[in-house]
Amino acid sequence: MLYTLFDWxxxxxxxxxxxxxxxxxxxxxxxxFALVISICCGKPFVRMMKRRQIGEEIRDLGLEGQSSxxxxxTMGGILIIAAILVPALLFCQLxxxxxxxxxxTVVWLGGLGFMDDYIKVFKKNKEGLxxxxxxxGQIILGLVVGAVMYFHPAxxxxxxxxxANAMTPIESALQVENQxxxxxxQIFGEPHQSHKTTIPFFKNHEMDYxxxxxxxxDETGKWSFLFFIPIIVFIxxxxxxxxxxxxxxxxxxxxxxxxxxxxxxxxxxxxGNVVFANYLDIMYIPxxxxxxxxxxxxxxxxxxxxxxxxxxxxxxxxxxxxxxLGGIVAVSCVIIRKELxxxxxxxxxxxxxxxxxxQVSYFKYTKKKYGEGRRIFLMAPLHHHYQKKGMHxxxxxxxxxIVSLLLVVLTVVTxxxx
Numbered sequence: 001m002l003y004t005l006f007d008w009x010x011x012x013x014x015x016x017x018x019x020x021x022x023x024x025x026x027x028x029x030x031x032x033f034a035l036v037i038s039i040c041c042g043k044p045f046v047r048m049m050k051r052r053q054i055g056e057e058i059r060d061l062g063l064e065g066q067s068s069x070x071x072x073x074t075m076g077g078i079l080i081i082a083a084i085l086v087p088a089l090l091f092c093q094l095x096x097x098x099x100x101x102x103x104x105t106v107v108w109l110g111g112l113g114f115m116d117d118y119i120k121v122f123k124k125n126k127e128g129l130x131x132x133x134x135x136x137g138q139i140i141l142g143l144v145v146g147a148v149m150y151f152h153p154a155x156x157x158x159x160x161x162x163x164a165n166a167m168t169p170i171e172s173a174l175q176v177e178n179q180x181x182x183x184x185x186q187i188f189g190e191p192h193q194s195h196k197t198t199i200p201f202f203k204n205h206e207m208d209y210x211x212x213x214x215x216x217x218d219e220t221g222k223w224s225f226l227f228f229i230p231i232i233v234f235i236x237x238x239x240x241x242x243x244x245x246x247x248x249x250x251x252x253x254x255x256x257x258x259x260x261x262x263x264x265x266x267x268x269x270x271x272g273n274v275v276f277a278n279y280l281d282i283m284y285i286p287x288x289x290x291x292x293x294x295x296x297x298x299x300x301x302x303x304x305x306x307x308x309x310x311x312x313x314x315x316x317x318x319x320x321x322x323x324x325l326g327g328i329v330a331v332s333c334v335i336i337r338k339e340l341x342x343x344x345x346x347x348x349x350x351x352x353x354x355x356x357x358x359q360v361s362y363f364k365y366t367k368k369k370y371g372e373g374r375r376i377f378l379m380a381p382l383h384h385h386y387q388k389k390g391m392h393x394x395x396x397x398x399x400x401x402i403v404s405l406l407l408v409v410l411t412v413v414t415x416x417x418x
Contacts, residue, residue: 002090020091023269023289030087030293031300038083038304042076046308046315049073054121063379063387072313075117076305077321081110083301084328088294096290097154098335101145102328109240109327112137113319120318128319138240138327142233145331149232150195150225157196157337158188158284188274188284195221195228197337198282200344200414206283207340235339236330242349243326245356245381249393250313251306252383256348256404257325258302263345263408264332265295270415271336280415283337291335298328311394341414347407348400355382 002020019025050073084106092099116129149155195209209228210221218224247253270276272288302325308314317325329346333339343350359380367373378388386396 004094023272023292026091026293027265027296030091030297033087033090034083034297034300035304037086038079038301039307041079041082042305042308042315045076045079046073049075049315063384069313072316074121074316074318075114075320076309076315077110077113077117077317077319077324079308079315080301080305080317080321081106081324083304084294084297087297087300091297092290092293096287097148097152098288099290099294101148101331101335102291102294104144105141105327105331106324108137108141109324110320113321113323116323117318117320134323135237138237138323139233141327141331142236143229145236145334146225146229146232149334150228153193154287155193156191156286157194158191158286159194160187160278160281161189187278191286194283195224196283197339198341200341201417203281232334232339235334235342236327238353239330239333239342239346239349240323240326242346242353243329244319244322245352246349246383247317247319247322248381249383249387249397250311251309252397252400253317253322253325254302254306254309255397255401257329258299258306259401259404259408260329260345261295261299261302261332263411264329264336265292265299266412267338267341267415268292268295268332268336271338282415285336288336291332295328295332298325311397341411344407344414345411348404352381352383355385356380 053071054073054075085103088099088103094100112129112134116134119125120128196206197209199205199207208221209231210218210224212227213221213224216223243253243257246256268288268291270280271282271285272292274284277284305315305317305321309317326349329349330339330342333342333345338345355377358376362376363373377385379385383393383396383400387393
């Protein structure tokens with residue numbers, strides 16, 4: 001909204017209004033606005049939830065400090081949603097297809113998580129929304145995102161011309177500098193729809209989803225959406241559930257997600273910048289810069305919520321926040337065509353999910369074979385295993401955050417390793 005206003009003022013010649021054309025300026029404003037909203041609205045939100053006695057019911061898992069969490073206000077994901085959407089609506093270009101996809105993701109998964117929390121809190125049903133219904137909601141989001149990324153004419157990329165690939169790094173850098181003001185620099189080809197994604201660690205190699213169906217005689221790849229969209233559905237469901245599993249200790253999901261979001265913002269920025277895309281030898285994605293502004297709001301919203309959610313937590317995000325944050329991470333990676341980096345970038349989510357899968361599978365296997373279920377971990381997800389070992393939850397959270405930071409740095413470094 002404000003972008004449109006200041007763009008109009010800039011055309012009228014108002015001094016200083018042109019600063020809104022810069023992604024860096026709008027990203028900084030989105031971050032600050034989101035941070036202020038989540039911090040300033042946190043205290044009245046907690047008071048309101050306590051006054052209405054809307055608190056978390058804690059199951060007895062035999063964990064240290066668990067009983068003290070009973071009655072802590074939940075559904076704090078509403079704060080994060082507000083902190084993300086308000087700056088996004090103010091500072092992003094709302095006609096950008098990627099921004100619209102992200103807004104839809106926030107509203108859709110936020111609503112799905114809210115339904116789960118509502119059933120738990122107000123209906124007093126500890127099971128909440130059934131796993132099948134959650135999965136259906138995630139599948140619907142995956143279908144929408146996959147269809148838009150595959151069919152929408154604005155979901156395009158630019159690849160280097162064959163002549164540019166033959167240039168030395170210095171020659172290509174000079175050509176980019178000379179053409180920096182061009183709408184589509186000649187070193188990159190014309191924008192076109194493509195179903196390619198970046199393969200980490202390999203230079204000049206991208207995976208083309210359309211190649212999957214060539215064994216069927218589909219040389220044009222017109223049926224590749226039958227594989228592309230299910231893969232996107234799987235990614236969104238897996239990452240969203242991974243974030244949900246990570247939300248088990250005070251500040252864990254918020255802290256790790258904010259760091260992951262910083263990595264996504266960096267990846268989005270270099271993918272939408274001609275100079276960096278040329279230097280790192282990655283595909284250039286037009287108009288992806290608006291995603292940097294949106295993700296900056298996510299970072300600010302998460303850090304502001306962390307103010308109230310760090311140990312000892314004064315409010316929990318609930319599924320309203322965890323499902324939504326996981327969805328944001330997954331959809332963002334799909335949009336910037338870096339979904340193959342998710343296992344590294346979201347290593348904490350992955351470890352949490354794998355620990356649960358291993359625990360459940362091994363328990364069922366041993367129960368069937370020996371008549372008694374056995375466990376690999378003391379408790380799953382993984383953070384509860386360390387709690388059972390006697391480690392304080394604050395120490396677990398800080399160490400997980402440090403590991404997440406290392407994984408994000410490694411993810412960004414993979415671009416240069418290529």
